[in-house]
Amino acid sequence: IIKFQRDLTDIWKEKFTRKLCIISRNYFSDSSYWRSRHRSRPKVMVACSHFATERNQRVYAFSESGRTQNNIPDTIFALSTPPGRAALAVVRISGAHCLQLLKRLCNSSDSLELVPRKLIRTRIVDPYTGAHLDDAMFTYFRSPKSYTGEDMIEFYLHGSPAVVASVLKVLEDTQLARLAQPGEFTRRAFENGKMDLVKIEALADLIHSETTLQVQQALKNLDGALSNQLYAWRDQLMTTLAHLEGLLDYGEEAELPDDIFEKAFSSCEKIKLEIRQAVEGTSIGEMVHDGIKVAILGSPNAGKSTLLNILAGRDVAIVTNIPGTTRDIVQVSLQLNGVKVICSDTAGIREDKDVNIVEREGIRRALEKASDANIKIIVQDAQHCSNELLEKYPSLLDENVIFVLNKWDLIEHNASEFRQLEQIFQDQHSWLNSLLKRNIPVLKISCMTGSGIPHLIETLQSFISKWFEKVHFQDERNETAVELLITRQRHRNCLKEALAAIERFGEFQKTPASIVLAAEELRQAMNEIGKITGHVATEQLLDVIFRDFCIGK
Ligand SMILES: Nc1nc2c(ncn2[C@@H]2O[C@H](COP(=O)(O)OP(=O)(O)OP(=O)(O)O)[C@@H](O)[C@H]2O)c(=O)[nH]1
Numbered sequence: 372i373i374k375f376q377r378d379l380t381d382i383w384k385e386k387f388t389r390k391l392c393i394i395s396r397n398y399f400s401d402s403s404y405w406r407s408r409h410r411s412r413p414k415v416m417v418a419c420s421h422f423a424t425e426r427n428q429r430v431y432a433f434s435e436s437g438r439t440q441n442n443i444p445d446t447i448f449a450l451s452t453p454p455g456r457a458a459l460a461v462v463r464i465s466g467a468h469c470l471q472l473l474k475r476l477c478n479s480s481d482s483l484e485l486v487p488r489k490l491i492r493t494r495i496v497d498p499y500t501g502a503h504l505d506d507a508m509f510t511y512f513r514s515p516k517s518y519t520g521e522d523m524i525e526f527y528l529h530g531s532p533a534v535v536a537s538v539l540k541v542l543e544d545t546q547l548a549r550l551a552q553p554g555e556f557t558r559r560a561f562e563n564g565k566m567d568l569v570k571i572e573a574l575a576d577l578i579h580s581e582t583t584l585q586v587q588q589a590l591k592n593l594d595g596a597l598s599n600q601l602y603a604w605r606d607q608l609m610t611t612l613a614h615l616e617g618l619l620d621y622g623e624e625a626e627l628p629d630d631i632f633e634k635a636f637s638s639c640e641k642i643k644l645e646i647r648q649a650v651e652g653t654s655i656g657e658m659v660h661d662g663i664k665v666a667i668l669g670s671p672n673a674g675k676s677t678l679l680n681i682l683a684g685r686d687v688a689i690v691t692n693i694p695g696t697t698r699d700i701v702q703v704s705l706q707l708n709g710v711k712v713i714c715s716d717t718a719g720i721r722e723d724k725d726v727n728i729v730e731r732e733g734i735r736r737a738l739e740k741a742s743d744a745n746i747k748i749i750v751q752d753a754q755h756c757s758n759e760l761l762e763k764y765p766s767l768l769d770e771n772v773i774f775v776l777n778k779w780d781l782i783e784h785n786a787s788e789f790r791q792l793e794q795i796f797q798d799q800h801s802w803l804n805s806l807l808k809r810n811i812p813v814l815k816i817s818c819m820t821g822s823g824i825p826h827l828i829e830t831l832q833s834f835i836s837k838w839f840e841k842v843h844f845q846d847e848r849n850e851t852a853v854e855l856l857i858t859r860q861r862h863r864n865c866l867k868e869a870l871a872a873i874e875r876f877g878e879f880q881k882t883p884a885s886i887v888l889a890a891e892e893l894r895q896a897m898n899e900i901g902k903i904t905g906h907v908a909t910e911q912l913l914d915v916i917f918r919d920f921c922i923g924k
């Protein structure tokens with residue numbers, strides 16, 4: 372039993388080696404430290420459980436009353452399947468009162484055959500009226516071998532809204548448990564050291580995944596692919612740090628072995644290269660997660676919004692024959708070749724004295740979208756096709772452009788325009804031909820008749836494949852490149868900070884006097900990596916991450 376200490380984590384690290392640790396919450400209950408900041412569990416315990424799980428030790432936390440300071444039940448319950456009629460509905464309960472609740476709901480004075488992790492059949496009754504609520508199954512998960520790390524029960528009810536409502540009401544009436552907040556089960560799993568933040572984010576990604584690639588990515592991270600790499604980096608940094616700090620015992624004047632700094636610097640060099648490779652390449656992992664960005668750009672009235680509506684298969688953007696109709700960016704999410712694609716329609720780009728302040732802002736946003744896009748579809752009205760736009764904004768053109776001549780139906784019926792355009796195509800020195808020479812596809816389509824649209828979609832798919840040809844979540848050695856596993860800007864930012872700290876470490880002079888400062892940089896790098904996994908986590912960050920979870924997860 373460990374008494375409350377602000378620095379418990381250090382004591383834990385250094386002195387505590389036993390296999391089993393029991394922390395009585397009573398020891399913490401007088402401390403204003405956790406009472407002011409946490410409704411249900413002491414921060415120190417959280418820290419302990421992290422260290423404990425890292426060392427395969429168990430942490431048990433209990434309070435005699437099973438309630439928090441404010442007398443709110445610490446046991447939570449929720450419907451974990453979507454509301455509505457279904458074959459089954461799963462209700463989860465987690466916390467100290469699980470077994471008491473089970474006894475009441477199953478009306479079992481005689482002992483239930485409670486083998487953990489076994490499916491058991493039972494009658495569920497209202498303990499107050501004796502009314503029969505459902506014939507159901509349940510599984511008991513004994514702490515700590517459960518999702519949350521606490522005692523848990525999962526009831527598999529018949530999926531009738533009436534059955535579910537009555538069971539939830541009875542659970543609430545017992546006053547032994549309360550309805551869970553969104554993501555609260557997972558938050559308990561995190562606080563009890565069952566999952567780190569990377570895995571929790573992967574779980575959220577899996578639940579929200581829309582494409583097969585996203586599923587593969589989420590499963591990899593849920594399996595610990597990114598976490599393991601981060602732990603490996605942190606452990607290597609920790610070892611180097613330990614060696615350097617050991618040197619401090621020699622004193623500043625002492626003669627040190629010659630190679631001691633070389634060893635520390637060269638091991639950091641390796642980590643530095645690995646992290647740099649992971650963060651400085653294309654953000655392909657984030658692209659799988661967030662979707663590849665396709666921007667539809669061009670002059671006003673060219674048919675950009677019409678094209679977006681065709682790709683989306685529904686009327687998302689307003690289409691009129693008035694130039695300058697679209698002002699805001701209109702976005703739709705599509706799935707092409709198993710990849711999530713975010714397609715954006717933008718305001719027509721033009722320089723005109725009639726352009727008012729609203730349209731000008733729309734044009735600014737369109738150009739911003741263009742610079743941010745992975746693929747650009749530049750649409751022109753084939754009747755008024757010219758290179759004015761590309762001359763004015765040469766940065767629009769690069770190897771990720773598909774050039775589209777729309778309204779081909781009108782050209783086909785106009786012999787002189789048709790001849791004129793064909794001439795431009797054939798002229799070796801024309802601007803259209805220069806696009807072809809740069810391997811930029813120039814496609815003739817008609818959004819009105821649909822001609823050329825399948826070819827445009829094929830071309831778009833081949834452009835997407837170009838971005839994703841590197842994406843293999845499994846190589847021959849069953850490994851996945853780290854850049855594929857970085858799913859969020861948050862990961863990237865922390866890794867960049869860690870990299871900067873390791874680089875600063877490398878710049879220190881190799882003298883004993885600078886060890887203290889140099890070591891501080893390594894500690895900073897470890898801290899940044901710890902922020903990704905949640906070993907160094909702020910309440911705000913946790914609130915943001917768990918906000919996206921549904922109730923019952
Ligand atoms: N004949 C013909 N008309 C088309 C075609 N595509 C679009 N249009 C028409 O062209 C007009 C402009 O279409 P929009 O899709 O609003 O054009 P836009 O590029 O989004 O225009 P802004 O939002 O003003 O920049 C509408 O009247 C469409 O019906 C086509 O392939 N053939």
Ligand SMILES: [Mg+2]
Nearest residue numbers: 675676696697
């Ligand atoms: Mg438009």
